[in-house]
Amino acid sequence: AALKLAKQHRERSHVVAFTNAYHGHSLGSLSVTGNQSYHSEYYGSHNNVSFLPYDGYLGEFDTSILLEKMLSDRSSGMPLPAAVVLETIQGEGGIHVASDEWLQRIQTLCRQHDVLLIIDDIQVGNGRTGEFFSFEKAGLTPDMVCLSKSIGGGLPLSLLLIRPECDVWQPGQHTGTFRGNNLAFVAAEAVLNHWNDASFISGIQDRSETLRTHLSSIVLENSEENWELRGRGMIWGLDVRSGELARKVIDLAFQNGLLLEASGSEDEVLKFMPALNIPEYLLLQGLNLFRDSLNAVLLKPAASKPALVPTKETRNASQGSSMVLS
CATH class of the missing domain: 3.90.1150.10 (Aspartate Aminotransferase, domain 1)
Structure with missing residues (x-):
């Protein structure tokens, strides 16, 4: 949903993801998942995605410099993306923790180049890092946030949080079969109430x-x-x-x-x-x-x-x- 909305909002088809990223098994999510086992010719769609090195992937080298160069150089070969999608802590990728400074530089670059920032907080959000959102410590203000897994208290539930100005969908433009799970909503409310304690x-x-x-x-x-x-x-x-x-x-x-x-x-x-x-x-x-x-x-x-x-x-x-x- 986040990828679909970002492309529609910015009227661009390209997305930047990162090495060791894991974003799920649906068709769109597979395109921004890094592991080679998901990148065969017959499993998933992998068009219009550039993978760049995550924080720490090249040792002490600040990999945000590479993103800056790729975005600013019109001969870099990378189209101007609609969005950058990332996990602040890569779960399935090996528990790689991005520094606050690196995350802040990525957000700054997104703002400078009119690119949306999508945070995948499905695994490391919902309090997993100590704060409710994993990006709070770095002081980020992403354009979209993906939430799921434990937010439903063991029941199937997923959410896409959207900055109001990014919501360009018309009624019925994004629908799904499994909607309106009332029991999951009740469970989610109980989970969220823990944060009052x-x-x-x-x-x-x-x-x-x-x-x-x-x-x-x-x-x-x-x-x-x-x-x-x-x-x-x-x-x-x-x-x-x-x-x-x-x-x-x-x-x-x-x-x-x-x-x-x-x-x-x-x-x-x-x-x-x-x-x-x-x-x-x-x-x-x-x-x-x-x-x-x-x-x-x-x-x-x-x-x-x-x-x-x-x-x-x-x-x-x-x-x-x-x-x-x-």
Whole structure:
């Protein structure tokens, strides 16, 4: 919907996306998704899209300079796009976190060249980064924002937020089969009401620190491996540099009752996305299961774990058989 509206509003057909981008599996979304597996001749449409390097893709080089040059040079070979679409933190791409400065430069370039800025907040919005929108920290004011996944509280719901001046659709120009899901609207209202609770917001920061601290200690314990931890809020990725190693850890963790997911171009990044309101004891239990699974794959002895206080809550929870960190 965002791509369709941007092209109609600006009366241009081209779009800029970024390396390692993931924006979905529908026909339009596939065109701006970076992974090579989605770019065969028979799967999806890939016309009128230029992929440029995301922040950090070329090391310390500021890749916004390349976008500036491509937009300003009339011989660059890239048509003036209708929009730039990006994730502030790339989820499926490997938990790559764009700096505030880079994001602000991208927005400035869009404004200078009359290009719309679309933020895909489907995975990293809805409080995942600590604020409701992932771009709040950078102070962005995008033209369109895509929201879905957890906004529906487990029920199917997707939203496109549009600056009023961009809404040029006439009645019936954009329709869909699955519309008016009243139960999903009720669930979404309940989800949004959490943001009226100060303890819910502060709890996200507390759990974020727990994640960062424990995962950082695991990186230090395995310093010889040259792993990298990336993330913010309640989304973190542990880059173990090997898709084969990541798969072994995921499989063993699953046997131990813990669900993990991989991301990155080679599935080399272990992805941590627990529920925003996960109880602290359950978060620690999951992290301990992960550490034990990792050590077992690496043939290391199990690390000592912090004791859990046997409260009524933990006793009741222990009757369950599995938990989810992603």
